[in-house]
Amino acid sequence: MWTLSTSTGSGYHHGDLRAALLDSALALLNSEGPGELSLRAVARHAGVSPNAPYRHYRDKEALLAALATRGFTELGERLAAVAPGEEPGAEVISMACAAVDYALDHPGVYRLMFGQACSGHPDTIAASDAAIAIVAERIAAVAEPERREPLRVGIWALVHGLSTLLLDERLGTPTRAEADALVETVLRTMLGAGPERPDGGSAAR
Amino acid sequence: MWTLSTSTGSGYHHGDLRAALLDSALALLNSEGPGELSLRAVARHAGVSPNAPYRHYRDKEALLAALATRGFTELGERLAAVAPGEEPGAEVISMACAAVDYALDHPGVYRLMFGQACSGHPDTIAASDAAIAIVAERIAAVAEPERREPLRVGIWALVHGLSTLLLDERLGTPTRAEADALVETVLRTMLGAGPERPDGGSAAR
């Protein structure tokens, strides 16, 4: 039985290269964008030869897809972790903020998740659908049936668009709190709730 | 004075390589995604040596950025071309459909426009801002002042998110009319207007 953690082994064999490669790729992704990431660099970072990854992933694309899949899973966990709020719409806003926060925390992986490199990979799509399903579930609880599907698509698209704009710094360079406030303001304004804000915090930037 | 159109010249010199390279890149982009696009392939398609592009663009990235800039300009023209509708919100919906249609018409360029490769290029950003400004103008005409900024950001993000989801075929493979109808439904549902659909046929376009 191998060691169950990463980066242990007797020199030649690595222990759990499959997972270690994902971690190395993650580390390199957050320091430079995807597309710049080379499979050889991942292998170097993991301390193995350039061809070692091919024993665990068919392609460079397969490695990236696996990383994106893990990203969607983690995103889903964050979404599932938002406590059911007292106000009906508050949950949705909290989930939107959670998604945007995830994008800001892991810019590289987020871009990978929605890039065309791994879009089309069955595992990645499944993980993505699972994450959406969590949001859809909460939406279904507060919206009449014929509005559910458009709301699901619209909120998903809106949150993804906001994340992209924020990652590209097209909305300035807000702090985490400012970004969350912006997300809340945009969502409240778009959905009928109007600009009413119970607390007196900073609105949008 | 050189010939003012593309692909004319006496063999050695090309005529207007700068524009011809953009056209070649566009042609190759629509047959394969960006990232697969190689500068050498663009040069080959234009019938010049691999180094010829460097006389007109500093980088591969510069070429891509120029293409993305042209994309934003064309998108802006489409947005500006939507006739002012009789109903206040109809313009915004038509512009959203126009943007999504542009994405569906030029998938490669659209992904380029919002990819991180050219994000950060001043010209591209300027063209992007110009396109947004057109939308913002129309929004300002129908929304009270404090709602304008969130609406501008939200609609831009929503439309971009919808385009991305459609391009990645995450919303099925609708026809153009179906996609437009979907955009209209999502927008009407998100914004307060509700699911009211005056006619019974396909809505938008």
Place this chain on the structure above:
DNA sequence: CATCGATGTGTACGATGTCCACATTGAAGG
């Protein structure tokens, strides 16, 4: 017609993705 700046060509180098044959290992079976 000579010259010159603009434009395109050729060669070259390092890096990359991936294929192949080979080396090394831990573990199963005698």
Place this chain on the structure above:
DNA sequence: CCTTCAATGTGGACATCGTACACATCGATG
């Protein structure tokens, strides 16, 4: 305990890519 084997990692090789350098070729201008 030793052999054997499948899993795993290494090394070399090849085509391709982005790009730098030196050289060739052209149109316009004197």
